[in-house]
Amino acid sequence: MSEKDSDAEITLRLGAAAGDGIQSAGEMIMKVLSRSGMHVTTYNGNQSLIRGGHVWFHVHASTKKIYSLGYGIDFLIPLTQLSYDQHFEKLNQGGAVIYDPVAVKIHDLDPKVMQISVPLADIALKYDKRPIMKNTVALGSLCAAIGVDINVLSKAIQDQFGRKEPAVAENNIKAAMDGYEMVKKQTRPLKNIQYNYSVRRPAMTADYALALGAVAAGCRFYAAYPMSPASPIVHWMASHAKKLGITVFLGEDEISVMNATIGASYAGARAMCATSGGGFALMQEAIGEAAMTETPVVVVDVMRAGPSTGLPTKTSQGDLNMMLGISQDDFPRVILAPRNPEESFYTAPRAFNLAERYQVPVIILLDFAIGDGGYSTVDNLNFAFEIDRGKLLSTPPPAYTNGYWFKRFAITDDNISPRSIPGTPDMMFVAKTDEHDEWGHDLSDVLAGLKEYLPIRRRMHEKRMKKLEEIKKEMKLPEIYGPSGADISIITWGSSSNAVREALHELHKKGVSVNSFEFSDIYPMQEDEVRKILSTAGIMVDVEVNYSAQFAKLLKREAGVEINNFFLKYDGEPIYPEEVEKHILATRKEVHAIA
Amino acid sequence: MPLLNPKPFESDTRADWCPGCGDFGVLAALKDALQKSGRQPHEVVVVSGIGCSSNLPGYIRTYGFHGLHGRPVPVAVGIKNANPKLLVIATAGDGDEYGIGFNHVVHAARRNDDIKLIVMNNEIYGLTTGQLSPTSKLGQKTKTSPDGSIIYPLKPLPTILGAGGTFIARTFSGDPKHMSWVIQEAIKHRGFALVDAISPCVTWHNIYDEVKKLFYRLEDRGYKPDDENEAYKAMNAQDGIPIGIFYRREDKQSFQERLAEINGGRWAADNVKSLGSEIAQSLVQEML
The missing domain is CATH 3.40.50.920 (Rossmann fold)
Known part of the structure; x- marks a missing residue:
C-alpha cells in the first residue's frame, strides 16, 4: 500500500449506478468501521439524478484521527463496468478489486492489486427475485478482505432495515454472510488492523452536526427551501421537530425563508435558515434588512459548484466573494467557515452568541464535501454551551423611553443598543429598513438631507459598522x-x-x-x-x-x-x-x- | 402607563402622507379596531413593506417592523410562528402585496397563517411618483403608460380565494366605520385574513369620487359570506364596487394550530434554551 502505514488505514470506494443503493451501502460500511473504533471520513460522489448514471461512495478510515479522504483506493468495489473504468487507476498497490465477473471486465490493472472475484448477483438472487442485494454481498466480501468482524456488519444491516419487515434484514444478513465466506476461502485479510470493538464513534455530516449544534444552542426556529446540499439540515430538523419542539418553516422561496427567519428572531427566537449559493443569492436583500434593523440571524450557505445552477451535487468554496459583498452598501456581517463536522457543531452556538451579542447577521459557510457529501466521526461532543443573548432587556431603563417608544437604536459606548422583543410592555419600537434615528424614527422621508440630520445618519451608519471592530477581537486566528x-x-x-x-x-x-x-x-x-x-x-x-x-x-x-x-x-x-x-x-x- | 392612556395606540409621530390621502382613513380605522380588540400595544406587531402606505408602523403605537418592498408577509409569518400569542398585522400597498410580493400572499393564504393583511390598494405606485401597479385599470394613463395601460389588472380577491383564503374582504377608506368593522372581524378570524382597502391616491390617481359613486355594502344586500361560489360571483360583480366580507370560514385550522400539533406548543421565542444532557446524548446515539 505505497508508503502508507497499511495497518492503520483503509481507503475504499464503492461504485454503481444511482438507485443501486450505494449510499446506504456506503453508510453501512462507514458504520462498520466507526463501530470498530476507527476514525472515519467519507465522500459521496453522487449525481443530480435518482436512477442510472454513476455514483460512488468513498470511505477513509484510520486508527488515528483523520478528516480527509486519504490516499488513493485500497479496495474498489465496482458494481458496474463504468465504476471500474472510472476508478481503477487510483487503486493502491497491495489493495484489491472485489467484483462480479459477469458485470465487470478487469483491464489494465496494476499486477500488485489483487483481484477478488465474487458472483455478487448470483448470490443476491438466492434471496430475492431481483439482484438488489448484490451491494450487501459486496459488503460482506469486503469485511472479509479488511478483516473486520462480520457481526458488526450484521448489526448495521439490522439497523438499516430494521423498520422493514424482518425478512428484509434477515435475507440481507444471509447475503452478506455468503459474500464474507466466499472471500474468506480465497484470501486472508489484506489488512491487519487492530479493530477496537469497544469504541463506537458517532459519525455525522457537517449539515447534521450544525443542526445538532444549533438546536443545542437554543435554536427552535428553522426555515428552509429545499436545495442541495443544504437539505440534510431541514431533513434533520423536520425529523426531530416533534421530539425537540422545533418550528420548521418550509417557505415558498428563499426570500420568504430569510424574511421569516428575521421575523422569528425579531420576535425573540434563535432563528436559523440554510441554503446553497443560488438560494443565498435570493436572500441577500433581506440580509441587509437584518443588518439595518440590527436583528440577529444565523444563515448557512452549504456551497456547491456554480455559477448559476452549476453542479448541484459537487463541491466548491466559490461563494466567499458573495458573502463579502452581500447586497447594497456597507453593513457588518460575520463569516465563519468550520473545517469539518465536529467544528461545525461548535460553530453553531458561537454563531448565535455572536449574532445576538452584536445584533448582526452571521454567515456559516459549509460546502458539499463536508456538508452533504461527507461524514466524519466526531469525538465526544460537549453540550455545555453558554447561551449569551447580549443586551436583551425586559424592562426599559428610564433614559430609554419617552412614554411612547423605546430607544431601540440608542448610541452607546460599544455601539450595541439594548434590545427588546415584542410582547414586552413599554418597550415598543419600529425596526426600520429605512435609515432611522435612535428611536427608530424614519430619516428617509421628511428629515432626509436636513442639516441637523446629516450627523445622525452618519452616526447611525458608523454605529453599525463599528461593531466590526469589537467582533474582530472574538475572531480566531489561523x-x-x-x-x-x-x-x-x-x-x-x-x-x-x-x-x-x-x-x-x-x-x-x-x-x-x-x-x-x-x-x-x-x-x-x-x-x-x-x-x-x-x-x-x-x-x-x-x-x-x-x-x-x-x-x-x-x-x-x-x-x-x-x-x-x-x-x-x-x-x-x-x-x-x-x-x-x-x-x-x-x-x-x-x-x-x-x- | 398604557392602561391609564385612553388612546394607547396613539403615536407621537405624525403621518407624512399627502393631505387627503386614503391611508389616513386606514390608520384611523386600524387604531379604532385595535382599541376595540382589547389588545395592549405591546401585544401587537404591525409589519409593513415599502411605499407610502408602508410608512404606517410608527404612526401607530405598537411594535413595528418596516421591512423590505414586498416582504411584510414572510416577516409577519416568521413573527407569528415564533410567538403566536402576538397579534400580527401586515399593512402594505398593492405594489408590495399584489406585485413584487404576491407569491407570499398566495402561500400565506394556502397555509392559513394567522396573520391579518391590510392592502392599501390605490391602483398606482405612489411613492415612486405614479407608475402602473398590478391593479391599475386597462387604459389607465400613468407615467409608464402615457398612452393608457395595455395590461389587464390582477384580480387579487378571487385569486386568494382560489389559493385557499379563509377570510377575504374589501373596504373603503371613504367609509371609516365599515373599515374598522372589517378589520375587527379580520382580527377575530381564525387564520389568514386579506383586507383589500381601497385607499385612493389623491396625487397620482384620485378615484375617490368614482368609488364613492359606485360602492355598495354587501351586508346591506343581505349577502352571506359562507359560500365559495357566491363569493366568486360577488367579487366579479359588474354593477358597482362591492365592499364587505366576501368569504369567511372558521372551520379550517390555522397554520399555527397545526404547527402546535408538531412542536407541542413549545414556541421558539419562549424556548431559547439548551438541551438536557439526556436528550443531547440520545441525539448523538442516533448517529452512532
Whole structure:
C-alpha cells in the first residue's frame, strides 16, 4: 500500500449506478468501521439524478484521527463496468478489486492489486427475485478482505432495515454472510488492523452536526427551501421537530425563508435558515434588512459548484466573494467557515452568541464535501454551551423611553443598543429598513438631507459598522500545523484544510520543510494579527476550491498579504491530500531551481 | 402607563402622507379596531413593506417592523410562528402585496397563517411618483403608460380565494366605520385574513369620487359570506364596487394550530434554551 502505514488505514470506494443503493451501502460500511473504533471520513460522489448514471461512495478510515479522504483506493468495489473504468487507476498497490465477473471486465490493472472475484448477483438472487442485494454481498466480501468482524456488519444491516419487515434484514444478513465466506476461502485479510470493538464513534455530516449544534444552542426556529446540499439540515430538523419542539418553516422561496427567519428572531427566537449559493443569492436583500434593523440571524450557505445552477451535487468554496459583498452598501456581517463536522457543531452556538451579542447577521459557510457529501466521526461532543443573548432587556431603563417608544437604536459606548422583543410592555419600537434615528424614527422621508440630520445618519451608519471592530477581537486566528519557520507555508480555509493537514504528514515524511495556516474564522479579520502571523510564513501557497483564489484576495485586501503561488481546484471534486502533496513537491523543486 | 392612556395606540409621530390621502382613513380605522380588540400595544406587531402606505408602523403605537418592498408577509409569518400569542398585522400597498410580493400572499393564504393583511390598494405606485401597479385599470394613463395601460389588472380577491383564503374582504377608506368593522372581524378570524382597502391616491390617481359613486355594502344586500361560489360571483360583480366580507370560514385550522400539533406548543421565542444532557446524548446515539 505505497508508503502508507497499511495497518492503520483503509481507503475504499464503492461504485454503481444511482438507485443501486450505494449510499446506504456506503453508510453501512462507514458504520462498520466507526463501530470498530476507527476514525472515519467519507465522500459521496453522487449525481443530480435518482436512477442510472454513476455514483460512488468513498470511505477513509484510520486508527488515528483523520478528516480527509486519504490516499488513493485500497479496495474498489465496482458494481458496474463504468465504476471500474472510472476508478481503477487510483487503486493502491497491495489493495484489491472485489467484483462480479459477469458485470465487470478487469483491464489494465496494476499486477500488485489483487483481484477478488465474487458472483455478487448470483448470490443476491438466492434471496430475492431481483439482484438488489448484490451491494450487501459486496459488503460482506469486503469485511472479509479488511478483516473486520462480520457481526458488526450484521448489526448495521439490522439497523438499516430494521423498520422493514424482518425478512428484509434477515435475507440481507444471509447475503452478506455468503459474500464474507466466499472471500474468506480465497484470501486472508489484506489488512491487519487492530479493530477496537469497544469504541463506537458517532459519525455525522457537517449539515447534521450544525443542526445538532444549533438546536443545542437554543435554536427552535428553522426555515428552509429545499436545495442541495443544504437539505440534510431541514431533513434533520423536520425529523426531530416533534421530539425537540422545533418550528420548521418550509417557505415558498428563499426570500420568504430569510424574511421569516428575521421575523422569528425579531420576535425573540434563535432563528436559523440554510441554503446553497443560488438560494443565498435570493436572500441577500433581506440580509441587509437584518443588518439595518440590527436583528440577529444565523444563515448557512452549504456551497456547491456554480455559477448559476452549476453542479448541484459537487463541491466548491466559490461563494466567499458573495458573502463579502452581500447586497447594497456597507453593513457588518460575520463569516465563519468550520473545517469539518465536529467544528461545525461548535460553530453553531458561537454563531448565535455572536449574532445576538452584536445584533448582526452571521454567515456559516459549509460546502458539499463536508456538508452533504461527507461524514466524519466526531469525538465526544460537549453540550455545555453558554447561551449569551447580549443586551436583551425586559424592562426599559428610564433614559430609554419617552412614554411612547423605546430607544431601540440608542448610541452607546460599544455601539450595541439594548434590545427588546415584542410582547414586552413599554418597550415598543419600529425596526426600520429605512435609515432611522435612535428611536427608530424614519430619516428617509421628511428629515432626509436636513442639516441637523446629516450627523445622525452618519452616526447611525458608523454605529453599525463599528461593531466590526469589537467582533474582530472574538475572531480566531489561523491554526498552525507543522514546524515554525518552514520553507513553504500553505494558506487554506474551511474544508480545504482537511486535505492539507493530511498532506503535511506525508510531506514531512519526505523531509519537506512545510507548515500550514488553516483559517476557519474568515471575516471580520484581525488584520494586524494576521499580518504578523503570516510574516513568519515561508513561501506561501494558497489552497482553496475556487477559480479566482477568493480567500487569498481577501487576505490581500484586509491584511495586505500577497500570495503568488496557488493550488486552486474547481472541477467539482474535493481536494485530495495527494494533490496538495504533488503541488508542494513541485513548488519545492521550483524554489530549489531558483536558489 | 398604557392602561391609564385612553388612546394607547396613539403615536407621537405624525403621518407624512399627502393631505387627503386614503391611508389616513386606514390608520384611523386600524387604531379604532385595535382599541376595540382589547389588545395592549405591546401585544401587537404591525409589519409593513415599502411605499407610502408602508410608512404606517410608527404612526401607530405598537411594535413595528418596516421591512423590505414586498416582504411584510414572510416577516409577519416568521413573527407569528415564533410567538403566536402576538397579534400580527401586515399593512402594505398593492405594489408590495399584489406585485413584487404576491407569491407570499398566495402561500400565506394556502397555509392559513394567522396573520391579518391590510392592502392599501390605490391602483398606482405612489411613492415612486405614479407608475402602473398590478391593479391599475386597462387604459389607465400613468407615467409608464402615457398612452393608457395595455395590461389587464390582477384580480387579487378571487385569486386568494382560489389559493385557499379563509377570510377575504374589501373596504373603503371613504367609509371609516365599515373599515374598522372589517378589520375587527379580520382580527377575530381564525387564520389568514386579506383586507383589500381601497385607499385612493389623491396625487397620482384620485378615484375617490368614482368609488364613492359606485360602492355598495354587501351586508346591506343581505349577502352571506359562507359560500365559495357566491363569493366568486360577488367579487366579479359588474354593477358597482362591492365592499364587505366576501368569504369567511372558521372551520379550517390555522397554520399555527397545526404547527402546535408538531412542536407541542413549545414556541421558539419562549424556548431559547439548551438541551438536557439526556436528550443531547440520545441525539448523538442516533448517529452512532
